[in-house]
Amino acid sequence: xxxxxxxxxxxxxxxxxxxxxSCPIVSVPIQDILYRANNHRFQVAVQEWVENSDxxxxxxxxxxxxxxxEVQAMIHQVLxxxxxxxxxxxxxKLINEKQTTPLVLTVGNVxxxxxxxxxxxxxxxxIDPIKYAHFANVRCxxxxxxxxxxxxxxxxxxxxxxxxxxxxxxxxETANWxxxxxxxxxxxxxxxxxxxxxGKSEAKKLMNAYSEADLYLRHINxxxxxxxxxxxxxxxxxxxxVKGKFAADPAKQKLIEKIAYYYIExxxxxxxxxxxxxxxxxxxxxxxxxSLIEHGPQIxxxxxxxxxxxxxxxxxxxxxxxxxxGTEAVLDYFTQxxxxxxxxxxxxxxxxxxxxxDKEKEKQRKAKPLMKLxxxxxxxxxxxxxxxxxxxxxxxxxxVIARIERTLTDFKTKVGxx
Numbered sequence: 551x552x553x554x555x556x557x558x559x560x561x562x563x564x565x566x567x568x569x570x571x572s573c574p575i576v577s578v579p580i581q582d583i584l585y586r587a588n589n590h591r592f593q594v595a596v597q598e599w600v601e602n603s604d605x606x607x608x609x610x611x612x613x614x615x616x617x618x619x620e621v622q623a624m625i626h627q628v629l630x631x632x633x634x635x636x637x638x639x640x641x642x643k644l645i646n647e648k649q650t651t652p653l654v655l656t657v658g659n660v661x662x663x664x665x666x667x668x669x670x671x672x673x674x675x676x677i678d679p680i681k682y683a684h685f686a687n688v689r690c691x692x693x694x695x696x697x698x699x700x701x702x703x704x705x706x707x708x709x710x711x712x713x714x715x716x717x718x719x720x721x722x723e724t725a726n727w728x729x730x731x732x733x734x735x736x737x738x739x740x741x742x743x744x745x746x747x748x749g750k751s752e753a754k755k756l757m758n759a760y761s762e763a764d765l766y767l768r769h770i771n772x773x774x775x776x777x778x779x780x781x782x783x784x785x786x787x788x789x790x791x792v793k794g795k796f797a798a799d800p801a802k803q804k805l806i807e808k809i810a811y812y813y814i815e816x817x818x819x820x821x822x823x824x825x826x827x828x829x830x831x832x833x834x835x836x837x838x839x840x841s842l843i844e845h846g847p848q849i850x851x852x853x854x855x856x857x858x859x860x861x862x863x864x865x866x867x868x869x870x871x872x873x874x875x876g877t878e879a880v881l882d883y884f885t886q887x888x889x890x891x892x893x894x895x896x897x898x899x900x901x902x903x904x905x906x907x908d909k910e911k912e913k914q915r916k917a918k919p920l921m922k923l924x925x926x927x928x929x930x931x932x933x934x935x936x937x938x939x940x941x942x943x944x945x946x947x948x949x950v951i952a953r954i955e956r957t958l959t960d961f962k963t964k965v966g967x968x
Contacts, residue, residue: 560574562575566697585661586661587625588612595777597774599628601773616660633669651667656692656702662693721780727746755791756787766811767779779814793806801876801877801878802877810828823900833906842880
């Protein structure tokens with residue numbers, strides 16, 4: 551830290567390593583402050599940038615090259631794209647109140663907490679250098695020189711959860727952060743939930759959704775482009791839940807996954823697929839397999855060992871009469887379907903789900919009278935157990951019992967019971 555470029559303004563309490571310490575507030579020229587590449591608010595977007603750098607960068611080399619102008623410019627662009635309506639509230643606060651909270655830096659002037667505030671201050675300074683001249687020098691405090699990366703992450707979590715005015719994390723940003731902290735620090739799901747102040751099931755559901763979304767984005771050759779599926783969180787939560795029921799059957803999981811991916815990619819065609827059909831793929835997967843075998847579009851089956859002996863008249867029956875059998879055969883068949891054939895197969899899946907759902911509703915409708923009668927019996931038995939002649943009005947009970955007896959007489963006549 552260059553003392554020639556700084557001036558001290560009082561101090562700020564800092565909770566770090568379980569203790570409160572007083573840190574001097576230092577004024578640092580805004581151009582000397584560096585964005586942190588592995589800040590968890592925009593780390594997913596940075597990972598996308600790394601993926602598209604043709605091997606020029608990895609997350610590790612990015613951290614090492616953090617001071618390079620092109621790296622800082624990239625993070626600035628990422629922030630520009632990710633700061634939305636929540637950032638507007640922070641911008642208004644900075645305009646009205648100026649800087650009220652110091653940025654937290656590491657040695658080397660890298661921001662730990664305050665990347666978005668730094669971005670907005672730079673933005674305002676560029677818009678009107680005179681009006682916002684007070685942002686030319688930023689009030690900062692420093693973490694200890696020997697702070698480890700793990701300690702910095704712990705501090706960032708606590709600070710982000712405590713901030714009153716902040717840019718909210720998108721679901722996949724929080725999930726990415728949770729998974730990274732869980733993996734690198736070897737934490738349990740319960741520890742993750744406690745750290746991020748949420749329930750265990752909610753934390754697990756969020757991390758599972760992220761993992762499924764990550765698989766999908768890699769499947770369509772768009773790794774880390776989570777912005778494109780920002781509104782699909784529920785779909786990936788459901789997919790994770792459905793696949794989880796078939797943990798012992800990888801082939802079924804894969805078939806469910808392929809059907810689900812088609813639903814996601816073609817959401818506009820039948821919007822209710824993501825909200826209604828999605829949950830029921832697993833429930834009716836056996837019937838779906840059977841219907842695809844019996845009614846699926848015929849295709850020319852291509853196997854690696856056919857060579858020049860391939861019979862152009864081969865169709866779906868060839869596939870299902872050969873090895874492998876069962877779900878693996880259906881999966882092989884479904885994988886080979888393209889274009890109109892894939893669409894036709896999905897329509898079969900839709901019809902199965904619709905038909906089985908209607909059957910289930912009809913079954914429930916038929917079972918409802920008996921269910922209600924059983925509930926009525928349970929209620930009568932409970933009333934009998936709790937009845938006390940000294941506490942309740944026996945006359946009123948007798949009136950209700952008489953009505954029950956009349957209804958039972960009518961019911962027995964309707965049922966045909968003497």
